[in-house]
Amino acid sequence: MVYATRGAETSIAAEYLELTGNLLIAILLGLAAGLVTRYFCGIVLPTRWLVLLTAVIALLMGICELLHVPYLLTILTMGITVSSTSDLADKINAALD
16 A cells, blocks of 8 residues: 555545545635625625625635635636626626726
């Protein structure tokens, strides 16, 4: 049996399962944050979208640090969710530019 570098008590399969779990958590967090952001962009004034996006991203980075999951994948998933599900995606992109 081949073991990982953490020690003899952790196998490659356990490391693979931990990695898969962390990636799945990151994707689910991004999906949830994207749906929440899409909802609040419909409620909040367009002049406050940048503040909303900054607050959501800061909150996501904190959650990802606490859970030890990749924040870049989480934020990427959030952006994909917002841009593909929101009818305001063009206006949100214009606000970011």
